[in-house]
Amino acid sequence: MTSSPRSSFEFLNRRALYLGASQGTVYQWGRNGLSSALVFDTDETGINAFARYMHDCPRSPMYLLVDLVEEEYHQESIPHVGGGDREALCERRMQRLFRGTRYVHAEFHGREPDGRKDDIVVFSAITNPDALHPWLRVLDATKTPLAGIYSVALLSEMLLPKLQAAAGAALLITLQSGSGMRQSFFQDGKLKISRLARLPRRGTVPYGPFLLDEVERIRLYLNSLRLLPVSQPLDVHIVVDEELAREMTPLCSDNELARFHLVTSTDLSSRLGIANIQPSLYSNNLYAHLLLAKKPKNQFANGKETRYFALERMRLGMLAASLVIVLAGAAWGGLGLMQALGYQQDRINASHKADFYQARYQSARARLPKTPVGAYDLKTAVQLVAQLHRHKQSPLPQMQIISQALGRFPALKVDAYTWVGSADPNASLEKGKTRQAEELARINPEVPYTYYQIGRLQGYLEPFDGNYRQALEMVNEFAEALRRFDDVVDVRIEELPLDVSSEARLTGAANDRPGSLPVAKFSLKIVLGVGHESV
Amino acid sequence: MNQSDIDWRVLRNASILLLLALAFSGALIAGSMYYEDMMYARYQKEDARFKAISRKYLAVDQEEKLIKDDYPRFVEFYRQGIIGPEHRLNWLETLRAARDRLEIPDLRYQIDSREQFVPDYDVVSGPFELYATRMKLSLDMLHEGDLFSLLQVLDERAEGLYTVSRCHLKRLQKQVVLKADSKNLMAECELAWETIDLPGEEGIKL
Numbered sequence: 001m002t003s004s005p006r007s008s009f010e011f012l013n014r015r016a017l018y019l020g021a022s023q024g025t026v027y028q029w030g031r032n033g034l035s036s037a038l039v040f041d042t043d044e045t046g047i048n049a050f051a052r053y054m055h056d057c058p059r060s061p062m063y064l065l066v067d068l069v070e071e072e073y074h075q076e077s078i079p080h081v082g083g084g085d086r087e088a089l090c091e092r093r094m095q096r097l098f099r100g101t102r103y104v105h106a107e108f109h110g111r112e113p114d115g116r117k118d119d120i121v122v123f124s125a126i127t128n129p130d131a132l133h134p135w136l137r138v139l140d141a142t143k144t145p146l147a148g149i150y151s152v153a154l155l156s157e158m159l160l161p162k163l164q165a166a167a168g169a170a171l172l173i174t175l176q177s178g179s180g181m182r183q184s185f186f187q188d189g190k191l192k193i194s195r196l197a198r199l200p201r202r203g204t205v206p207y208g209p210f211l212l213d214e215v216e217r218i219r220l221y222l223n224s225l226r227l228l229p230v231s232q233p234l235d236v237h238i239v240v241d242e243e244l245a246r247e248m249t250p251l252c253s254d255n256e257l258a259r260f261h262l263v264t265s266t267d268l269s270s271r272l273g274i275a276n277i278q279p280s281l282y283s284n285n286l287y288a289h290l291l292l293a294k295k296p297k298n299q300f301a302n303g304k305e306t307r308y309f310a311l312e313r314m315r316l317g318m319l320a321a322s323l324v325i326v327l328a329g330a331a332w333g334g335l336g337l338m339q340a341l342g343y344q345q346d347r348i349n350a351s352h353k354a355d356f357y358q359a360r361y362q363s364a365r366a367r368l369p370k371t372p373v374g375a376y377d378l379k380t381a382v383q384l385v386a387q388l389h390r391h392k393q394s395p396l397p398q399m400q401i402i403s404q405a406l407g408r409f410p411a412l413k414v415d416a417y418t419w420v421g422s423a424d425p426n427a428s429l430e431k432g433k434t435r436q437a438e439e440l441a442r443i444n445p446e447v448p449y450t451y452y453q454i455g456r457l458q459g460y461l462e463p464f465d466g467n468y469r470q471a472l473e474m475v476n477e478f479a480e481a482l483r484r485f486d487d488v489v490d491v492r493i494e495e496l497p498l499d500v501s502s503e504a505r506l507t508g509a510a511n512d513r514p515g516s517l518p519v520a521k522f523s524l525k526i527v528l529g530v531g532h533e534s535v
Numbered sequence: 536m537n538q539s540d541i542d543w544r545v546l547r548n549a550s551i552l553l554l555l556a557l558a559f560s561g562a563l564i565a566g567s568m569y570y571e572d573m574m575y576a577r578y579q580k581e582d583a584r585f586k587a588i589s590r591k592y593l594a595v596d597q598e599e600k601l602i603k604d605d606y607p608r609f610v611e612f613y614r615q616g617i618i619g620p621e622h623r624l625n626w627l628e629t630l631r632a633a634r635d636r637l638e639i640p641d642l643r644y645q646i647d648s649r650e651q652f653v654p655d656y657d658v659v660s661g662p663f664e665l666y667a668t669r670m671k672l673s674l675d676m677l678h679e680g681d682l683f684s685l686l687q688v689l690d691e692r693a694e695g696l697y698t699v700s701r702c703h704l705k706r707l708q709k710q711v712v713l714k715a716d717s718k719n720l721m722a723e724c725e726l727a728w729e730t731i732d733l734p735g736e737e738g739i740k741l
Contacts, residue, residue: 143542143545303537303540304537304540307540307541307542308542308545311541311542311545311546312545314546314549315545315546315549316549318546318549318550318552318553319549319552319553321553321556322549322552322553322555322556323556325553325556325557325560326556326559326560328560329556329559329560329561329562329563329564330560330563332560332563332564332567333563333564333566333567334567335567336564336567336568336570336571337567337570337571339571339574340567340570340571340573340574340575341574343571343574343575343577343578344574344577344578346578346582347574347577347578347580347581347582350578350581350582350584350585351581351584351585353585353589354581354584354585354588354589357585357588357589357591357592358588360592361588361591361592361595364592364595364596364599365595367599368595368598368599368602369602369606371602371606371609372739372740372741373662373733373739374598375597375598375599375601375602375605376598376601376661377661377662377663378601378602378605378606378609379601379604379605380659380660380661380662380663381605381609381612381618381661381663381731382605382608382609382612383659384658384659384660384661384663384665384731385608385612385617385618385696385731387656387658388617388696388698388729388731389696391654391656391698392696392697392698393698393699393700394683394686394698394699395699395702396683396686399679414706415705415706416703416704416705416706417702417703417704417705418701418702418703418704419699419701419702419703420700420701421698421699421700421701422655423654423655423656424655429701450656451656
């Protein structure tokens with residue numbers, strides 16, 4: 001027995017406990033496959049020794065491989081249902097088939113070809129749970145992660161492809177030390193039934209005839225169970241060592257009921273890719289290697305028995321997550337730190353540049369002459385003065401136009417002239433008053449001007465001989481003459497010498513004489529545009 | 536596996552380690568984020584300072600040009616009484632001199648106090664206020680040419696900028712008498728003397 005310091009990180013290593021009728025063998029899985037094996041008897045002494053070993057050794061996962069006589073296999077058909085119904089159905093069937101054991105397993109082998117097309121299920125069980133309990137108690141007490149409980153028969157399915165026995169009816173015979181001769185029958189690669197027969201001690205009887213007798217016996221058994229039709233030939237695959245193979249070769253002659261295939265354990269090992277396997281009559285190492293290499297799903301163990309395996313995986317997951325979290329945090333933190341250092345360097349550069357320009361700016365400002373307002377405000381003030389100049393007004397332009405027009409009408413005399421400058425062509429001439437909009441038609445110049453000069457010219461005709469028609473014509477012509485000037489926006493006659501509109505009242509004498517005639521007054525409003533908006 | 540089947544002692548150390556890892560990683564991330572944010576804020580502050588000062592520095596050239604172009608005119612307008620305080624005494628002296636020179640029979644004036652005014656056209660006044668002082672002129676003239684001569688003298692001699700707001704001319708007698716002191720026409724005009732100044736009592740001073 002060996003011992004080594006306990007370690008919590010042994011999950012990559014694993015072990016198999018091969019449990020036979022008389023002994024339990026612990027196989028260690030190493031870098032190159034199986035590395036060592038320890039054998040324990042199945043009596044109390046052996047169990048205690050096993051307990052000491054498990055207590056002293058690292059807590060790596062354990063795969064329990066069972067090879068006992070007390071194994072049963074039943075093929076049954078159950079109605080095809082799904083999900084929880086299927087599980088419940090199987091549970092009930094197994095309880096009925098295998099009383100007194102909880103180590104049961106169901107394998108589905110497809111559906112019946114005819115009729116209801118029920119599911120074909122092979123139920124298997126380890127019917128002697130007491131054979132396992134002492135070992136399981138030790139594993140639980142030492143908190144050994146139990147990956148699962150497996151049977152050699154079910155595991156044998158993995159050998160069939162390498163034996164080219166995955167189709168048709170096949171019988172596999174292997175010899176195990178501490179167990180006996182395992183005979184497993186397969187149909188199209190699926191286990192249908194298996195039995196373990198006691199094997200006489202080597203040398204006491206010739207193994208060749210013994211094995212062949214067992215083959216015949218089981219073939220008849222299969223016929224009786226109707227698992228193998230009477231006339232159907234059976235492919236018999238026997239795994240032995242070189243010596244027994246040589247001994248059995250002349251005995252194994254094919255006939256219409258059996259075809260023999262002798263395979264040495266060395267040959268089978270090499271087909272499985274197993275290196276460094278010692279030639280042996282027994283297949284214990286081969287099965288142990290297969291189990292630890294393939295790590296199949298658990299077959300017989302329940303949740304409580306495999307809890308330490310689940311917990312160990314959870315523990316390793318948490319350790320891995322911790323590592324990932326720390327690495328991620330470190331990476332994120334590292335990136336953040338690098339970014340921060342980058343910003344710091346940028347800050348220093350910006351600060352230096354700011355200081356540089358600050359000094360330059362102060363030097364440049366010191367050179368500037370002192371002004372009462374800022375430079376841009378100086379410009380604003382100068383532009384504002386220019387704008388005031390542009391809007392400077394005088395009545396002279398309009399008076400010049402009026403004077404030119406009056407030159408053609410010497411009879412028109414000016415009595416009064418009122419003038420206003422405004423940005424609104426409709427501004428009132430009366431200070432403080434605004435005309436009602438409905439009294440005047442608003443002026444809307446086609447071409448907008450910057451400013452307008454609005455004037456009212458009041459005058460009279462002299463001499464006036466009472467010819468109102470001539471007077472009216474003269475005033476109208478005068479207004480028309482004014483309109484012809486450029487930039488005159490509007491000329492309106494506010495008062496004619498005689499108001500001949502239908503709304504006015506007229507009084508006078510038809511025989512009026514010169515000297516007694518009323519004065520022929522007139523009044524005009526003139527709007528002159530000054531400067532265009534684009535100026 | 537039921538809850539009661541779980542042996543927490545198996546997971547204890549791993550759980551503690553996981554929590555420590557979370558705490559450590561969280562602290563690392565939070566710390567780095569905080570530090571990064573802090574450095575970024577400091578960088579932004581310095582960068583803003585740099586941008587502001589570089590803009591001001593580049594603007595100095597422009598300011599120098601503006602001062603070179605506009606300050607002489609600003610000073611001239613100040614001397615003319617368009618920017619800053621108005622030159623009222625000069626106005627009075629100019630009116631008197633004009634009356635004597637033009638031999639205007641009668642010239643009266645009334646000058647109101649300076650008030651803020653808003654023109655009836657759009658202006659950009661910046662920090663400045665626009666002011667206007669109303670001056671009413673009443674004159675009896677030989678002919679309308681006297682009025683324009685008076686305005687021309689004001690244009691040439693008076694310090695400041697004015698605009699005529701309104702005018703009213705009226706014939707005083709039907710027959711024009713061409714004697715030097717004849718009063719054939721009367722005119723009443725309103726002038727607005729416009730100035731630009733800074734708001735408040737101090738105003739612009741050079």
